[in-house]
Amino acid sequence: MFKWSRHIAVLAVLLPSAVIADPFHDLGVPATEQDLHLWDTNIRADYQGLPTGLGTVKSGRVLYEQKCQSCHGATGTEVIVFSPLVGGTTASDARNGKVAAFEPPIKGPVSTLMRLPTLATLIDYIGRAMPWDNPKSLTADEVYALTAYILHLDGLADEDFSLSDQNAALTGQRLPNRNGFTTEHGLWPGEPSDTGGIGNGLIPDITPARCMTHCDPRSAQ
Amino acid sequence: MHTAIERAPEHHLTSDTVKQTSVSRRQLMGMTVLSTLSAGLSNMSNAQSLTMTSWTTSPGFPVAKTSYGQPSRFQSGFERKTLPGLSPVPENSASFSPLQGLLGIITPSGVHYERHHSGWPDIDPREHRLLISGADQSFVSKPKVFTVEDLQHLPSVSRIHFIECSGNTGTERLRATAPTVQYTHGLLSCSEFTGVPLRLLLESCGTDLNRAKYVLAEGADAASLTRTIPMNMVLNDEVLVAYGQNGEYLRPENGFPLRLIVPGVQGVSWVKWLRRIEVGDEPYGTRDETLHYIDPMPDGRHRQYTSLQEVKSVITSPSGGQRLHGTGYTKITGLAWSGRGKIQYVDVSADGGRNWHQARITGEALPKSLTRFEFDWDFSGSEAILQSRAVDDSGHVQPTYAQYRSVRGSESVYHNNAIQSWGVDAEGRVTNVQVV
Numbered sequence A: 001m002f003k004w005s006r007h008i009a010v011l012a013v014l015l016p017s018a019v020i021a022d023p024f025h026d027l028g029v030p031a032t033e034q035d036l037h038l039w040d041t042n043i044r045a046d047y048q049g050l051p052t053g054l055g056t057v058k059s060g061r062v063l064y065e066q067k068c069q070s071c072h073g074a075t076g077t078e079v080i081v082f083s084p085l086v087g088g089t090t091a092s093d094a095r096n097g098k099v100a101a102f103e104p105p106i107k108g109p110v111s112t113l114m115r116l117p118t119l120a121t122l123i124d125y126i127g128r129a130m131p132w133d134n135p136k137s138l139t140a141d142e143v144y145a146l147t148a149y150i151l152h153l154d155g156l157a158d159e160d161f162s163l164s165d166q167n168a169a170l171t172g173q174r175l176p177n178r179n180g181f182t183t184e185h186g187l188w189p190g191e192p193s194d195t196g197g198i199g200n201g202l203i204p205d206i207t208p209a210r211c212m213t214h215c216d217p218r219s220a221q
Numbered sequence B: 001m002h003t004a005i006e007r008a009p010e011h012h013l014t015s016d017t018v019k020q021t022s023v024s025r026r027q028l029m030g031m032t033v034l035s036t037l038s039a040g041l042s043n044m045s046n047a048q049s050l051t052m053t054s055w056t057t058s059p060g061f062p063v064a065k066t067s068y069g070q071p072s073r074f075q076s077g078f079e080r081k082t083l084p085g086l087s088p089v090p091e092n093s094a095s096f097s098p099l100q101g102l103l104g105i106i107t108p109s110g111v112h113y114e115r116h117h118s119g120w121p122d123i124d125p126r127e128h129r130l131l132i133s134g135a136d137q138s139f140v141s142k143p144k145v146f147t148v149e150d151l152q153h154l155p156s157v158s159r160i161h162f163i164e165c166s167g168n169t170g171t172e173r174l175r176a177t178a179p180t181v182q183y184t185h186g187l188l189s190c191s192e193f194t195g196v197p198l199r200l201l202l203e204s205c206g207t208d209l210n211r212a213k214y215v216l217a218e219g220a221d222a223a224s225l226t227r228t229i230p231m232n233m234v235l236n237d238e239v240l241v242a243y244g245q246n247g248e249y250l251r252p253e254n255g256f257p258l259r260l261i262v263p264g265v266q267g268v269s270w271v272k273w274l275r276r277i278e279v280g281d282e283p284y285g286t287r288d289e290t291l292h293y294i295d296p297m298p299d300g301r302h303r304q305y306t307s308l309q310e311v312k313s314v315i316t317s318p319s320g321g322q323r324l325h326g327t328g329y330t331k332i333t334g335l336a337w338s339g340r341g342k343i344q345y346v347d348v349s350a351d352g353g354r355n356w357h358q359a360r361i362t363g364e365a366l367p368k369s370l371t372r373f374e375f376d377w378d379f380s381g382s383e384a385i386l387q388s389r390a391v392d393d394s395g396h397v398q399p400t401y402a403q404y405r406s407v408r409g410s411e412s413v414y415h416n417n418a419i420q421s422w423g424v425d426a427e428g429r430v431t432n433v434q435v436v
Helices: A004-018 A033-039 A057-067 A091-096 A119-129 A140-153 A168-174 B015-020 B148-153 B181-185 B198-204 B231-235 B401-408
Strands: A054-056 A162-164 B004-006 B023-028 B031-036 B093-095 B114-116 B129-134 B144-147 B157-164 B188-197 B214-219 B226-230 B240-245 B259-261 B274-280 B312-317 B323-325 B328-337 B343-349 B360-362 B371-379 B384-392 B421-424 B430-435
Touching: A033 B129, A054 A057, A054 A140, A057 A140, A119 A140, A119 A168, A140 A162, A140 A168, A162 A168, B129 B198, B144 B148, B148 B240, B157 B240, B181 B312, B188 B198, B188 B259, B188 B328, B198 B231, B198 B240, B198 B274, B214 B231, B226 B231, B312 B343, B312 B384, B328 B343, B328 B384, B343 B371, B371 B384, B384 B430
Parallel strands: B129 B274
Antiparallel strands: A054 A162, B004 B323, B023 B031, B031 B430, B093 B114, B129 B144, B157 B188, B188 B240, B214 B226, B214 B274, B240 B259, B312 B328, B328 B371, B343 B384, B360 B371, B384 B421, B421 B430
């Protein structure tokens, strides 16, 4: 015997679910504190996100010889596998915060410390991607120690120096190329600097005309 | 009469032949040019009278003989290749797409260019996760972890976009060096990408979209590469979290199972193996925004956060290493693209940039996509210098090397979008040259 009541009951269950008001809100699972602790490790250019820790030049030297030297060389100036870590900067560069060797033409290999504007970046990168064959294996103390030793190799820190989350931002003021960058250009597709972003709002710096006849291909802009 | 084109010998390029492509200074059309010399190999087909061929007189192969179809065995040399000596570490290197053999605008996924910073992982998608959180708790009220399957439940969009490494054509910044278009311009590809607007995911996590200015994208590879992405491209739904490419899942070399799509922006920002998004109000100054992917300028400073790929084009045929046989009608074809929008015009010059003619755009010009152009040229057998010049719908015109260097100098390996020249000599040999 056909039982309407049962079918109506089934329809009553089905109908409300035919249109879901917000089908996406429950996708994904909440991230736990442990998830964030394990994965959210990046350190921003303004030093937000520095892990608690401390490392000395002396302990950095031991670690460097064990884990870094085979690729980066004993002094960090060698080109063994990758470009040099240190070298190419002067005491005058460190005072000015701008590396003079970048005046064209640029000669010779360019080292990490020639370019580096913020120490946060180096601390972040060593912890994230070094050593090459075993990235993310270093403790925060070891990352600070290696960073301190690299600064020492470039003559920016003495033998007794130690680096920590407490003095990292201040130590960044020693970097020879800390003022060597500009963001005033037309290649940032985000909010421009006049409203708190970066760049000039995509205004091109090279603006040729569409010449069709009797053009001079050798004339500058 | 028309010419026949002898293809470039890309598949014979070795360390020795690269060394042999020595730079010479010579005259073409009364202009001084710097060029590379490249040997050519003949693979011409000869016209012959009709016959009954064996494949017309006997049955062919059964269905599903190959479970995943392969190109014809007669399509040779259509391969991505790395440049001998490019990097001492093959996991931190690049391979170039064979532009000279591409048809239309889509790059087959198997020859998509590669640039990896610490090798490519082969990830089990069931174990992959995407974490979305804020620079502090005020930006994202409900940080979440998503599976790949979660993302596939969301409404998808599919869009065709080019992707170009900002180092593309960087070898040419001082003078003509690379022998073929695969090496001058092959850090370039174009695909249909399928995925989810990142904005949907951010909203699902309770993101304060008014205060957020930047997102950080991070990969799951050994380098865990990180890049700063502008929030307004997320808000206008241009930025996608993609899982599909050209009708199938992403290839592992291109970021399987998840990759960020940032149209018009240099390839390094299209973070592969995407595992984390962080929302904040300050740029991140990551390693690949401070030590690399920065542009040294004539004043000794570096431009930082240069992300857009500007209007650019290149003739892919005839191009370096190829040879024209005979004279008469020659189809010139190539690709144009712009990170600012659609391609409006492409012009072609056969006299080194003195006189220009508007080329035809084949198909529809899509925003931030490769666009194919063609031009009918009469090769008289006299020397010629072939160039293409693109104009986008913002009115931006691709610069000559003289215009480019007068503003940006010659030090930056990044963002070189200057006009490429191919010299054609009286014997039809095509070489990479620069008008100086």
